[in-house]
Amino acid sequence: MSMMGHSLVVYEEEFERINSILSRLWVDANAKIVFLVDKNGQQIAAKGDLEKVDATSLASLTAGNVAATDGLARLIGEKEFSILFHEGEKDNIHISIVSQRLILVVIFDERSSLGLVRLRVRKSAAELEEVLTLMASKAAQEGQAQPSPFAEITDEDIDALFSE
Amino acid sequence: MSFINYASREINCKIVYYGPGLCGKTTNLQFIYEKTNPQNKGQLISLATETDRTLFFDFLPLDLGTVRGFRTRFHLYTVPGQVFYDASRKLILKGVDGVIFVADSQEARQDANIESLDNLRINLRENGFDVMAVPYALQFNKRDMPTAMPYELMFRELNIKGEPTFEAVATKGVGVFETLKAVAKQVLHELSKK
Numbered sequence: 001m002s003m004m005g006h007s008l009v010v011y012e013e014e015f016e017r018i019n020s021i022l023s024r025l026w027v028d029a030n031a032k033i034v035f036l037v038d039k040n041g042q043q044i045a046a047k048g049d050l051e052k053v054d055a056t057s058l059a060s061l062t063a064g065n066v067a068a069t070d071g072l073a074r075l076i077g078e079k080e081f082s083i084l085f086h087e088g089e090k091d092n093i094h095i096s097i098v099s100q101r102l103i104l105v106v107i108f109d110e111r112s113s114l115g116l117v118r119l120r121v122r123k124s125a126a127e128l129e130e131v132l133t134l135m136a137s138k139a140a141q142e143g144q145a146q147p148s149p150f151a152e153i154t155d156e157d158i159d160a161l162f163s164e
Numbered sequence: 165m166s167f168i169n170y171a172s173r174e175i176n177c178k179i180v181y182y183g184p185g186l187c188g189k190t191t192n193l194q195f196i197y198e199k200t201n202p203q204n205k206g207q208l209i210s211l212a213t214e215t216d217r218t219l220f221f222d223f224l225p226l227d228l229g230t231v232r233g234f235r236t237r238f239h240l241y242t243v244p245g246q247v248f249y250d251a252s253r254k255l256i257l258k259g260v261d262g263v264i265f266v267a268d269s270q271e272a273r274q275d276a277n278i279e280s281l282d283n284l285r286i287n288l289r290e291n292g293f294d295v296m297a298v299p300y301a302l303q304f305n306k307r308d309m310p311t312a313m314p315y316e317l318m319f320r321e322l323n324i325k326g327e328p329t330f331e332a333v334a335t336k337g338v339g340v341f342e343t344l345k346a347v348a349k350q351v352l353h354e355l356s357k358k
Contacts, residue, residue, distance in 0.1 A: 008167045015171035040259030041223075041239065042167035042176045056206045056225045060239065064211070064220060067255040149168070149175075149232050150356040158349045161228040161236060162341065 008038055014135050015045065021127050022047040029120040030112035032091065036128070037062050037103045044102065058105075062095060066103050085114065094118070098125045099132050165259035166355060174235045177351050178259055179344070182284050183266035184276035185217070185245035188305040191334040192266060193224050193240055196344065199337065200226060218244040221256050231352065238348060245280065254287045261354070262299035262347040263288070266334075267322050269304050269312035277322060295324065299350030302329040303343045308336075 010018075018036060026034045026047045033048035035055065041063030046055055065084065073081050084095040094106040094117045104125060106117050167176040181189040190210065197208040206225035213219050222242040229236060243253040257263075265284060267277040285295045304318050315331065323329055328346040332339030 008165060010167075010169050010171060012171045015169065038165075038167060038259075040165055040167075040178055042178075044167070044169075054207050056239075057209050057223065060223045060225070061209065064223075064255075067258065068220070068252070071251055071255055148356055149170075149234055150352060153231060153352055153356045155349070157231050158345075158352055161231060161348070162345050 008042070008044075010044065014131055017131050018045045018128065019047070021124050021131070025106070025120055025124040028123075029106055029108065029117045031106045031108045031117065033105075033107040035059070035105050036098075037105065039063055039066060039101060039103060048107070053107075062103055062105055066095065066097065083118075094121060096121050096125060098128050102128065102132070104128065166261050166351075168234075168355075172235075173233055174237065175231075175355070176237045176239060177261040177348075177355075178239045178241065179262045179264065179347055179351070180257055180260045181240065181242040181264045181266055182253075182257075182280065183245055183305075184268060184273060184280040185247070187245060187266045187268040187273070187277075187280075188332075188334040189242035189245065189266050190218055190222050192264075192303075192305075192332075192340050192343070193222050193242055195334055195337045195340045196226065196240065197224055199341075204228070217246065218242055219249075220244065220252050228348070236352075238344075238351075240344075247279075250283065250287075253283070254290060257287050257291045257293070260288075260291070260293065260298070262301075262351040263295075264301050264303060264343055264347050265322070266303045266305050266332075267318065269306045269318065270309050271311050271313050274313060274318070274321065277318075281322060281324070299347050299354055300325070300327045301343050301347040301350075302327050303332050303339060304329065305332045305334050305339075307331045307338070308333045 022034045022045055035046035036044045037059040038044060041060040043055055043059035069081050069084060080097060082097045086093040091107055091109050096104050098104050108117055181192055183189050204227040209223040211220035224240045226238045241256050243256045288295050302323055330339040330343045334340055
């Protein structure tokens with residue numbers, strides 16, 4: 001993952017690594033759903049029973065939740081609250097911040113426990129951080145080797161998007 | 165901040181509707197939601213008060229189709245317009261790719277328009293953006309109101325950099341897609357420069 005201008009860019013190789021980390025977390029934590037979102041609400045990767053949820057809304061609301069909590073943290077002089085936990089009757093949501101930039105979300109029920117989720121998340125977060133660091137240095141080395149896929153976009157291309 | 169996924173060939177961009185309270189930001193989103201095919205839209209999420217005032221944000225994910233082999237998604241957000249929700253507005257502008265300013269055409273609301281525009285400038289700056297550089301469109305909403313101000317007067321006071329400006333009646337859908345398209349165009353052009 002790298003910064004391209006203001007964009008967050010993810011390529012095949014890192015996407016696969018992220019996916020395999022999430023898959024392992026999903027199994028190890030006995031979770032229903034595991035997903036990774038950036039702080040702006042864009043879903044990066046997900047694993048689990050996704051048919052039953054609206055993943056896009058989940059991503060956006062998670063980011064909103066974290067943003068609001070970050071705001072609260074700053075108001076009381078904290079840098080961030082790195083872990084949030086929401087307990088429901090059946091399902092629970094565990095949210096943690098990775099590298100101050102990404103949000104790792106685990107949804108689980110009584111087949112798992114908060115302790116187990118915490119333990120597994122800690123390990124996965126460290127692995128994700130590793131991937132992020134690696135990608136950042138790779139991006140710095142390669143610089144702007146890859147041109148934007150939109151480099152030659154035309155007004156016609158854009159008009160076609162709105163023609164329905 | 166857009167998100168480009170080369171693995172799944174997707175691009176996601178964030179557009180924020182800004183403007184004073186009751187200017188019609190949520191109404192813009194509601195119209196877009198109603199008029200978009202089910203397969204091209206997600207749920208419209210509104211975090212609102214009991215009296216339907218936006219409390220935190222509205223959110224609508226929109227799938228516009230494919231450009232250059234990339235699935236193009238726009239995430240539309242509104243901010244809460246009421247003055248005292250400033251902390252929330254600031255948060256929602258984080259990572260924005262394009263802004264639509266919705267102004268209320270009623271004469272009595274012109275001060276609120278100007279105040280909100282100033283507030284946008286400040287909040288963009290605090291998020292590391294310059295209003296002069298960010299993809300941006302202006303909408304004069306509620307053109308059907310009897311107390312609507314003349315277009316030229318509003319343009320003079322609210323247009324800041326020659327941005328595309330549209331007259332709208334969001335409740336009837338007039339000008340809604342035109343405004344969105346104008347800012348989407350700028351966002352995609354901006355991406356082509358990177």
